[in-house]
Each structure stands twice: as structure tokens, then as C-alpha cells.
Amino acid sequence: SAVISQKPSRDICQRGTSLTIQCQVDSQVTMMFWYRQQPGQSLTLIATANQGSEATYESGFVIDKFPISRPNLTFSTLTVSNMSPEDSSIYLCSVRPWDGYTFGSGTRLTVV
Amino acid sequence: AQSVTQLDSQVPVFEEAPVELRCNYSSSVSVYLFWYVQYPNQGLQLLLKYLSGSTLVKGINGFEAEFNKSQTSFHLRKPSVHISDTAEYFCAVSASDTDKLIFGTGTRLQVFP
Numbered sequence: 426s427a428v429i430s431q432k433p434s435r436d437i438c439q440r441g442t443s444l445t446i447q448c449q450v451d452s453q454v455t456m457m458f459w460y461r462q463q464p465g466q467s468l469t470l471i472a473t474a475n476q477g478s479e480a481t482y483e484s485g486f487v488i489d490k491f492p493i494s495r496p497n498l499t500f501s502t503l504t505v506s507n508m509s510p511e512d513s514s515i516y517l518c519s520v521r522p523w524d525g526y527t528f529g530s531g532t533r534l535t536v537v
Numbered sequence: 538a539q540s541v542t543q544l545d546s547q548v549p550v551f552e553e554a555p556v557e558l559r560c561n562y563s564s565s566v567s568v569y570l571f572w573y574v575q576y577p578n579q580g581l582q583l584l585l586k587y588l589s590g591s592t593l594v595k596g597i598n599g600f601e602a603e604f605n606k607s608q609t610s611f612h613l614r615k616p617s618v619h620i621s622d623t624a625e626y627f628c629a630v631s632a633s634d635t636d637k638l639i640f641g642t643g644t645r646l647q648v649f650p
Contacts (some may be wrong), residue, residue: 447551453617467627468581515580517637525571525588526631526638530580 426453427522431529438536440506443500445504446532448518453498459491462531468517470479508536539564541633543641551649552620558613558644560602560628570611571629571638572602581627587611598622623648 430449438444448457461472471491472480481495494502507510513536520527540563550556572584585596592604596607602613611628628641 458638461570467643468639470639485553521636521638525569525583525586526629528581 426525427454427520429518429520429527429529431518431532433486434530435533436485438498438509438534440509440536443504443506444508444534445502446516446518447502448500448529450477450499450520452522454520454522457495457501458521459493459501459503460517460519460528462515462517464513469528471503490503496536504521505534508534510536538640539568539630539635539637541577541630541639541641543628543644545644546554546642547645547647549647549649550593550618553570553617555616555650556614556618556622556646558626558628558646560613560641562611562628562630564609564630564632568576569633571631572611572613573627573629574598575625575627575643577624578612584613584626588639591599618646619650620646622646624646636641 426449427456457474462468470483471486472482474480474493474495476495478497492504515531515533517531519526542561544559558594573581574584575581584645585594586601595601600615604611626644629638632637634641
């Protein structure tokens with residue numbers, strides 16, 4: 426199964442600033458997925474990122490707030506822009522090799 | 538689009554008792570089904586998955602689940618729980634035409650001594 430390296434593992438940020446989260450996969454994958462887990466909640470899909478094309482965002486998420494890059498088949502970034510305390514969550518990336526889904530260890534973001 | 542419902546937000550149970558966590562899904566195409574566990578302040582861990590084949594799936598830590606297509610269910614069971622099973626359990630579904638994995642709202646399993 427694929428192994429994902431996600432960083433940073435946690436950060437505390439000032440409101441109004443931006444944070445970029447990186448995910449590196451140890452094998453080539455077509456699609457990468459970005460999720461948000463708000464405190465005490467389930468995981469919500471933010472967007473799907475394909476290499477060489479614009480990410481596809483789920484309802485309630487927009488590119489200006491969560492820009493995503495996918496420069497190659499093993500790497501992706503998610504930026505949380507103009508942060509507010511409501512953005513405090515765990516952000517996870519995921520990939521789907523042939524046998525199921527693998528998740529990064531998550532980025533715990535606190536906005537103060 | 539697919540969706541998944543976990544009917545029970547919390548399930549309290551005594552140690553060594555059996556438990557069933559319910560999961561129902563909705564999809565117009567064939568699905569792949571997963572159960573994940575999340576221990577406090579930890580990441581997601583895959584318990585088991587149904588991709589095809591036998592409808593009874595065995596996973597880690599003594600858990601099993603049965604895919605029931607007619608009832609669109611994928612309930613998770615364990616015959617005897619331990620204190621260490623206390624965690625949040627998430628059912629998730631992926632439809633064969635999208636590859637997106639959609640999570641249920643989660644069930645908190647609380648095991649009491």
C-alpha cells in the first residue's frame with residue numbers, strides 16, 4: 426500500500442495568514458484527495474486533485490480559500506488562505522491505490 | 538452521488554459484551570465499503586474493507602462486517618469488546634464511478650468495565 430508523508434503535523438497560525446500543507450506519496454497515483462476534520466466531527470471531502478488539471482471542489486469549498494497544486498503524480502499541496510478560527514481543524518490528504526484508501530497522518534491546525 | 542448514514546452517534550457497551558455499529562449507504566452504482574477507527578488524538582486506521590467477493594469481511598482486532606446489498610448495509614460487529622476498543626468508528630463508501638470516499642458522521646464506541 427502507498428505511504429504518505431504529510432507535513433507539517435501541526436501548526437498554530439494567526440488569523441488572516443495562510444498555511445500550505447504538503448503531501449508526498451511514495452508511488453505515482455492519479456488522484457489525491459483532501460479532507461477536513463473539524464473538532465469532534467467526521468471527515469469532509471474538500472477537493473479531488475488530478476495531476477495536470479484544476480482540482481475539483483466539493484460543495485461549500487472554493488478555490489480562493491483552499492487552493493490546491495498537483496505538479497506531479499507523487500505530490501500535492503493544500504493552502505488554507507486568509508485563515509479564521511473556524512478553520513481550526515485537522516487536514517488530511519488521501520490517495521487510492523488499487524486496494525483501498527491511504528491517509529496521511531494529518532495536519533492539526535489551530536488559528537488564533 | 539453516494540451517501541452513508543451511521544444511525545448511532547454513540548454506543549455504550551460493557552466489556553466482553555458483543556457490539557454492532559450500524560452503517561447504511563446509498564448509491565446508484567456499485568460501491569466499495571470501508572470501516573475506519575480513530576483513537577483519541579490519533580489518525581485514521583483501516584479496520585476492514587469490502588471491494589468484492591465474499592460479503593463477510595474480517596478485519597483487524599477481531600472486527601468483522603457483512604455487506605448486505607439488498608438492505609444497503611455494512612454493519613460492523615465484534616463478539617466481545619475490550620476497553621481498548623473505545624474509539625470513534627467511521628463507515629465510508631466509494632462509488633465505482635467517482636473514486637471519492639465519503640464518510641459517515643461516525644459512531645463513538647464507549648466500552649465500560
